[in-house]
Amino acid sequence: MSRSLRKADAKSLIDSTDTEERVFGQTELPVLSSLQDECSLLGASGFAGSGRHAGKPAPGLLEHGVACANIYSFSEETVSRPYDFQSIESKWQERWAAARAFEVTEDSARAKFYCLEMLPYPSGKIHMGHVRNYSIGDVVARFKRMRGFNVLHPIGWDALGLPAENAALKHGAHPEEWTRSNISHMKRQLQRMGFSYAWDREIASCDPAYYRWNQWFFIQMFKKGIAYRKKAAVNWCPSCQTVLANEQVEGGRCWRCGSEVSQRDLEQWFLRTTQYAEELLSDMALLGQWPERVLTMQRNWIGRSEGAEIDFPVEGEDPIRVFTTRVDTIFGATFLLLAPGHPRAKAYADRSPELARFMEEVTREAKDPATVEKKGMATGCYAVNPFTQQPVPIWVADYVLMEYGTGAVMAVPAHDERDFDFARKYELPIRVVVQPSDATLSEDSIEAAYVDYGTLVDSGPFTGLPSQEAISAMARYAEEQGFGKKTITYRLRDWGISRQRYWGTPIPMIHCGACGIVPVPEEELPVVLPKAIQITGQGESPLAAMPEFVNVACPQCGGAGRRETDTMDTFVDSSWYFYRYTDPKNDTAAVSASAVGYWFPIDLYIGGIEHAILHLIYSRFWTKVMRDLGLVAISEPVTQLLSQGMVLKDGAVMSKSTGNVVEPDEVVERYGADTLRLYVLFEAPPEKEIDWTDQRLEGPARFLQRVWRLVDAEATQVKAAGLIDGEEDWNEAEASLRRKTHQTILRVTRDIEERFHMNTAISAIMELTNEVYRSLEPRPERPEAWRAVGEAVEAIVLLISPFTPHAAEEMWEILGQRGGLNRVEWPSYDPAMAVQEIVTLVLQVNGRVRSRIAIPADLEEGEVRRLALDDEKVRSLTLGRTVERVVVVPKRLVNVVVTE
RNA sequence: GCCGGGGUGGCGGAAUGGCAGACGCGGGGGACUUAAAAUCCCCUGAGGCAACCCCUCGUGCGGGUUCGAGUCCCGCCCCCGGCACCA
Numbered sequence: 006m007s008r009s010l011r012k013a014d015a016k017s018l019i020d021s022t023d024t025e026e027r028v029f030g031q032t033e034l035p036v037l038s039s040l041q042d043e044c045s046l047l048g049a050s051g052f053a054g055s056g057r058h059a060g061k062p063a064p065g066l067l068e069h070g071v072a073c074a075n076i077y078s079f080s081e082e083t084v085s086r087p088y089d090f091q092s093i094e095s096k097w098q099e100r101w102a103a104a105r106a107f108e109v110t111e112d113s114a115r116a117k118f119y120c121l122e123m124l125p126y127p128s129g130k131i132h133m134g135h136v137r138n139y140s141i142g143d144v145v146a147r148f149k150r151m152r153g154f155n156v157l158h159p160i161g162w163d164a165l166g167l168p169a170e171n172a173a174l175k176h177g178a179h180p181e182e183w184t185r186s187n188i189s190h191m192k193r194q195l196q197r198m199g200f201s202y203a204w205d206r207e208i209a210s211c212d213p214a215y216y217r218w219n220q221w222f223f224i225q226m227f228k229k230g231i232a233y234r235k236k237a238a239v240n241w242c243p244s245c246q247t248v249l250a251n252e253q254v255e256g257g258r259c260w261r262c263g264s265e266v267s268q269r270d271l272e273q274w275f276l277r278t279t280q281y282a283e284e285l286l287s288d289m290a291l292l293g294q295w296p297e298r299v300l301t302m303q304r305n306w307i308g309r310s311e312g313a314e315i316d317f318p319v320e321g322e323d324p325i326r327v328f329t330t331r332v333d334t335i336f337g338a339t340f341l342l343l344a345p346g347h348p349r350a351k352a353y354a355d356r357s358p359e360l361a362r363f364m365e366e367v368t369r370e371a372k373d374p375a376t377v378e379k380k381g382m383a384t385g386c387y388a389v390n391p392f393t394q395q396p397v398p399i400w401v402a403d404y405v406l407m408e409y410g411t412g413a414v415m416a417v418p419a420h421d422e423r424d425f426d427f428a429r430k431y432e433l434p435i436r437v438v439v440q441p442s443d444a445t446l447s448e449d450s451i452e453a454a455y456v457d458y459g460t461l462v463d464s465g466p467f468t469g470l471p472s473q474e475a476i477s478a479m480a481r482y483a484e485e486q487g488f489g490k491k492t493i494t495y496r497l498r499d500w501g502i503s504r505q506r507y508w509g510t511p512i513p514m515i516h517c518g519a520c521g522i523v524p525v526p527e528e529e530l531p532v533v534l535p536k537a538i539q540i541t542g543q544g545e546s547p548l549a550a551m552p553e554f555v556n557v558a559c560p561q562c563g564g565a566g567r568r569e570t571d572t573m574d575t576f577v578d579s580s581w582y583f584y585r586y587t588d589p590k591n592d593t594a595a596v597s598a599s600a601v602g603y604w605f606p607i608d609l610y611i612g613g614i615e616h617a618i619l620h621l622i623y624s625r626f627w628t629k630v631m632r633d634l635g636l637v638a639i640s641e642p643v644t645q646l647l648s649q650g651m652v653l654k655d656g657a658v659m660s661k662s663t664g665n666v667v668e669p670d671e672v673v674e675r676y677g678a679d680t681l682r683l684y685v686l687f688e689a690p691p692e693k694e695i696d697w698t699d700q701r702l703e704g705p706a707r708f709l710q711r712v713w714r715l716v717d718a719e720a721t722q723v724k725a726a727g728l729i730d731g732e733e734d735w736n737e738a739e740a741s742l743r744r745k746t747h748q749t750i751l752r753v754t755r756d757i758e759e760r761f762h763m764n765t766a767i768s769a770i771m772e773l774t775n776e777v778y779r780s781l782e783p784r785p786e787r788p789e790a791w792r793a794v795g796e797a798v799e800a801i802v803l804l805i806s807p808f809t810p811h812a813a814e815e816m817w818e819i820l821g822q823r824g825g826l827n828r829v830e831w832p833s834y835d836p837a838m839a840v841q842e843i844v845t846l847v848l849q850v851n852g853r854v855r856s857r858i859a860i861p862a863d864l865e866e867g868e869v870r871r872l873a874l875d876d877e878k879v880r881s882l883t884l885g886r887t888v889e890r891v892v893v894v895p896k897r898l899v900n901v902v903v904t905e
Numbered sequence: 906g907c908c909g910g911g912g913u914g915g916c917g918g919a920a921u922g923g924c925a926g927a928c929g930c931g932g933g934g935g936a937c938u939u940a941a942a943a944u945c946c947c948c949u950g951a952g953g954c955a956a957c958c959c960c961u962c963g964u965g966c967g968g969g970u971u972c973g974a975g976u977c978c979c980g981c982c983c984c985c986g987g988c989a990c991c992a
Contacts, residue, residue: 301909305988404990414992423990704929768928847924852973854924892972902972
């Protein structure tokens with residue numbers, strides 16, 4: 006039977022219900038008029054036809070979701086009303102909005118908490134990844150509020166970028182219209198999820214009032230030499246018809262469309278991220294609360310290597326400088342390799358049409374290192390190995406990268422796999438100069454490069470040294486002799502930010518024939534994107550085709566100038582947006598010192614692992630630049646990072662093309678936002694991925710209704726019993742329930758606060774709920790019992806409120822509370838309450854569990870030991886054997902160690 | 906190849922070195938019902954046993970430390986992620 010309200014109580018409760026206060030005005034009438042006839046109840050609820058037998062369910066959703074969410078709990082004795090999530094959720098969303106419940110101001114008297122989730126791109130509608138990301142953040146924000154923090158929990162829109170232009174091409178909509186309408190739709194969706202955002206701080210990067218500051222930052226960086234222009238081989242996506250940053254190329258393909266990327270030479274704007282490479286690396290020491298995998302990815306990406314630069318003299322020319330991490334192998338350097346893009350290689354190519362053809366060919370080819378054979382061509386020129394004084398031939402090879410090191414390498418075939426392959430193919434000499442400890446290599450017998458450290462041989466005065474020692478000794482020698490030095494090289498490249506696109510921040514620069522490149526005067530910012538535009542999706546920026554945009558007077562000389570028509574990479578927008586939230590309407594500065602000083606650093610930043618590198622390195626870089634500009638006092642923007650796992654369906658990323666998308670709206674429609682939130686939070690800990698399963702929605706849905714029924718049905722009894730006054734004489738059952746309540750408060754608090762494991766927090770609340778149900782069977786008589794139940798029920802409602810805020814607010818009200826949960830304190834844990842007086846002691850013999858006994862928790866050790874040895878089971882197993890020792894773990898177990 | 910993270914029931918997942926599998930899904934049984942749905946209760950790692958008294962095995966594999974190991978150490982295997990002609 007249902008452990009709900011007695012029928013009489015139900016009647017009186019419903020009769021007394023103020024329909025204005027309760028949200029059930031619509032559905033409760035049938036309840037009253039037809040308590041005797043459930044069928045008509047179901048009919049009246051309007052959902053009976055949508056159940057299991059109603060024909061085909063909507064794809065991807067549980068078939069009887071609505072029906073089961075609206076079924077009336079019913080029995081001879083008791084009744085509770087349906088959990089009508091639709092009206093509950095809209096009621097509370099309206100209230101929160103009207104009360105501006107989540108807006109905050111700086112308050113130096115209160116501890117702040119800045120809870121941030123990665124801002125969405127307004128692609129059209131939210132997806133499950135958003136739901137998960139923002140649900141996690143919302144739990145933390147609501148929890149921290151109840152813990153007394155002044156919580157900043159903002160949201161905005163990463164609103165510039167390619168898809169808006171693609172939409173313009175496809176549907177003819179203006180990028181701005183498309184973006185704005187997406188924003189307003191997605192905003193409604195977010196509100197429907199009940200996320201507790203400070204909507205008054207909402208920003209959109211496509212607002213000139215926002216991107217104006219991108220332009221301002223750019224000019225400051227230009228003045229400091231951080232923003233600079235250079236002609237460079239850039240990645241060109243033939244499909245998107247635009248330049249891509251290195252970071253936007255994945256395995257030689259465009260990160261967006263997957264087309265093969267080719268190379269082009271263009272004048273581009275760059276930000277000198279490499280200037281901060283060392284600091285980006287060393288400051289990771291400050292990121293102790295970042296996931297290890299993210300730090301690892303960034304470390305790999307920055308790619309620091311220590312080595313040496315060595316000059317190889319060339320007769321009649323400048324020496325060629327190489328970078329090597331293995332200068333200890335230099336006596337084995339039998340040839341020199343230049344990247345096809347190396348200036349010296351180009352000079353040689355001018356003299357040799359054959360070489361020129363070769364270089365052009367290998368530059369054009371997209372190469373896959375795993376499969377493609379290395380190619381090279383001799384230049385016919387020679388350099389001198391400065392250690393051996395031997396001449397070495399200079400070759401051009403396709404596997405040498407211009408962008409890394411110096412673009413030239415010394416080739417040591419005996420000790421580098423790639424050089425070994427190359428030497429074998431082109432029959433170049435191989436010289437062994439490092440010997441392993443367990444074998445002796447020779448030129449004739451060597452089968453593969455030996456790349457590990459060893460002992461130097463045939464290396465002049467360095468012979469006999471171990472590699473490690475030789476590396477520093479030889480670098481020192483080169484430095485003394487003036488043909489080399491120790492150096493550090495990074496894989497990180499400067500950040501190319503020019504895009505030949507319309508829907509981005511115009512780069513605020515003017516090209517003047519007389520003055521060169523001149524920044525737009527700051528008082529003229531923003532340079533606004535013109536509205537009347539033709540998007541063709543090809544060639545140069547669409548802005549270049551607008552004379553009224555391009556033609557402008559030079560701010561310096563007043564002569565005819567041309568405006569820069571490239572726009573900025575959208576990663577610029579997201580590199581500093583979180584600062585803007587602290588002072589979003591400031592029209593005199595990007596940020597204000599007081600607001601940033603109060604709110605920063607971000608205490609918790611939550612987002613997808615896909616942003617582990619790009620966004621998070623750029624953001625760190627930007628913060629360091631802002632610090633050097635005197636805008637902020639910190640070096641790192643984010644104290645703790647939480648990388649949440651993806652939401653998959655059938656093991657694959659949800660995508661339109663795969664057809665495995667589950668729409669949040671549809672789930673909200675059928676189950677309510679609270680249940681959806683509960684599902685994504687309960688399914689797994691946040692950092693793991695989850696595979697969406699319709700079936701599993703049932704658990705959270707049932708649980709929430711179970712809590713609902715409990716609260717709704719027992720509210721009258723609980724209220725009548727009154728509050729705990731400390732005078733009660735608890736019996737064991739009551740004390741046990743109270744113990745469970747306080748243990749649960751502790752568990753839930755820790756799970757949220759310390760590790761964000763929402764799944765175990767929820768399961769703890771489930772346990773307490775189950776416990777309360779059990780305590781109502783049989784229905785208790787004592788008022789004390791009802792007070793204990795009341796305490797538990799109240800705790801459940803408060804503990805669950807960050808997860809299912811709408812239902813919690815409603816239940817809080819049903820329990821007779823007013824004023825909303827926003828200002829209610831998180832339940833406090835009473836350590837004395839949670840202490841167990843009687844504990845179960847596990848008895849082991851030789852490490853195997855053999856028995857259990859109940860003992861008082863404070864029993865002294867000698868007594869515990871005696872009771873354990875006295876246990877019948879233990880005695881039977883120790884009979885005739887020698888007790889070697891007895892291990893007593895207080896309140897837990899006793900292990901009796903015996904031998905034959 | 907280098908670096909990082911993981912391998913626990915039919916499934917998602919729990920376990921400060923101390924009862925492996927909490928909680929939930931699925932499955933089975935029962936109560937209620939004319940019936941179904943919903944709800945409530947019980948059972949649900951594998952094997953053994955006449956026995957729901959128990960016993961054995963069990964956290965990828967092999968060793969080790971320990972009274973006691975999913976957890977710590979050593980050596981492997983596999984999976985996932987990042988980087989990758991980076992000299």
